[in-house]
Amino acid sequence: MTESTDGFETRAIHVGQDPEPVTGAVITPIFQTSTYAQPSPGDHTGYEYSRTDNPTRTALQEALADLEGARHGYAFASGLAAEDTVLRSLRAGDHIVLGNDAYGGTFRLISQVITRAGVTWEAADLTDLTALSANWNPATKIVWMETPTNPLLTVFDIAATAEITHAKGAKLVVDNTFASPYLQQPISLGADLVIHSTTKYIGGHSDVVGGFAATNDDDWAGDIKYLQNAVGAVPAPMDCFLTLRGLKTLGVRMDRHVQNAHQVVEMLQAHPAVSTVLYPGLEGTPGADIASRQMKAGGGMVSFRVAAGLEAAKAVTTKTRLFTLAESLGGIESLIEHPGVMTHASAAGSPLEVPDDLVRLSVGIETGDDLVADLNDALDGV
Numbered sequence: 318m319t320e321s322t323d324g325f326e327t328r329a330i331h332v333g334q335d336p337e338p339v340t341g342a343v344i345t346p347i348f349q350t351s352t353y354a355q356p357s358p359g360d361h362t363g364y365e366y367s368r369t370d371n372p373t374r375t376a377l378q379e380a381l382a383d384l385e386g387a388r389h390g391y392a393f394a395s396g397l398a399a400e401d402t403v404l405r406s407l408r409a410g411d412h413i414v415l416g417n418d419a420y421g422g423t424f425r426l427i428s429q430v431i432t433r434a435g436v437t438w439e440a441a442d443l444t445d446l447t448a449l450s451a452n453w454n455p456a457t458k459i460v461w462m463e464t465p466t467n468p469l470l471t472v473f474d475i476a477a478t479a480e481i482t483h484a485k486g487a488k489l490v491v492d493n494t495f496a497s498p499y500l501q502q503p504i505s506l507g508a509d510l511v512i513h514s515t516t517k518y519i520g521g522h523s524d525v526v527g528g529f530a531a532t533n534d535d536d537w538a539g540d541i542k543y544l545q546n547a548v549g550a551v552p553a554p555m556d557c558f559l560t561l562r563g564l565k566t567l568g569v570r571m572d573r574h575v576q577n578a579h580q581v582v583e584m585l586q587a588h589p590a591v592s593t594v595l596y597p598g599l600e601g602t603p604g605a606d607i608a609s610r611q612m613k614a615g616g617g618m619v620s621f622r623v624a625a626g627l628e629a630a631k632a633v634t635t636k637t638r639l640f641t642l643a644e645s646l647g648g649i650e651s652l653i654e655h656p657g658v659m660t661h662a663s664a665a666g667s668p669l670e671v672p673d674d675l676v677r678l679s680v681g682i683e684t685g686d687d688l689v690a691d692l693n694d695a696l697d698g699v
């Protein structure tokens with residue numbers, strides 16, 4: 318295995334991915350098997366049943382954990398399956414603080430599903446850490462943060478939140494889906510556990526759904542490993558293969574996502590149909606300093622508000638030629654959506670509700686000038 322002192326791109330291609338010992342296959346094979354022969358009862362190679370462990374999954378887990386600076390990493394069938402499994406480590410009476418801008422599915426899972434097991438929750442503005450500390454509920458076991466957030470692209474301070482959370486005896490979970498480990502490594506900033514929807518930038522090609530949890534907390538890791546097998550929300554070998562294939566090019570893709578996003582932001586800021594542009598680290602915005610400390614760059618997601626309101630915002634999403642109107646994000650192709658009606662409909666009427674004139678872009682890696690022209694034409698039309 319490659320030494321961890323190697324660079325990000327080197328580790329993405331080599332960690333956990335030595336040539337397969339039997340045939341020398343350079344690329345980790347898709348171990349499409351449910352079970353493994355044992356020479357005598359209970360005597361096995363480390364693999365006995367594919368819900369418990371599968372070599373293609375092991376390769377993905379080792380590579381991605383390494384990129385997050387974590388000793389332990391576990392892959393799941395989806396981002397929400399990873400979240401659900403991690404949250405099953407809580408007990409009735411425990412409390413979750415959820416940052417007040419989050420993926421709609423995370424909000425639904427915490428507010429509608431996990432609560433059935435007697436866990437309570439509240440939404441909090443994690444830009445106000447004085448209030449977080451002052452209003453602390455002693456039953457809080459987890460502070461759950463996305464940064465940058467979905468879809469408002471707010472930047473929360475991971476290190477400062479970790480400090481307060483630890484002083485209160487709780488743990489900080491960071492959903493690192495929007496930044497990816499290429500742009501931000503929450504564990505190095507004090508987070509206890511990192512969550513990913515690998516469906517997004519890590520898979521990177523909009524052809525596979527998956528999730529991941531990584532941690533350096535040995536006790537928590539042991540429980541998550543136990544739950545991964547006991548609950549069974551594991552990814553198929555083919556899905557692990559696709560995710561690992563995507564991971565190898567994360568660095569080069571992300572550089573281009575960032576470059577194109579910068580071009581798009583510049584155009585949007587100059588367009589009269591746009592009232593506000595939201596992008597992590599944008600100069601003059603409240604999170605700019607934090608972003609410069611904790612992120613390598615702002616990423617490939619851009620949101621903006623349409624001056625003429627809801628109907629105009631919806632119209633923009635139907636007028637683009639290259640940006641496809643669809644949910645999800647982080648793939649090579651550009652997508653556009655209306656969060657209020659689509660991804661965040663389940664947050665309507667809650668503290669996580671989003672403005673109805675908001676449009677969210679996942680800026681892909683097509684030719685930047687083409688993307689700018691496409692959006693510009695769509696905006697001219699409203």
Ligand SMILES: *Cc1c(COP(=O)(O)O)cnc(C)c1O
Pocket residue numbers: 395396397398420422423463467492494495513514515516517526527528
């Ligand atoms: C998509 C997403 C999830 C959920 O992941 P799935 O793979 O769709 O289950 C969680 N968090 C964020 C930030 C996401 O964008």
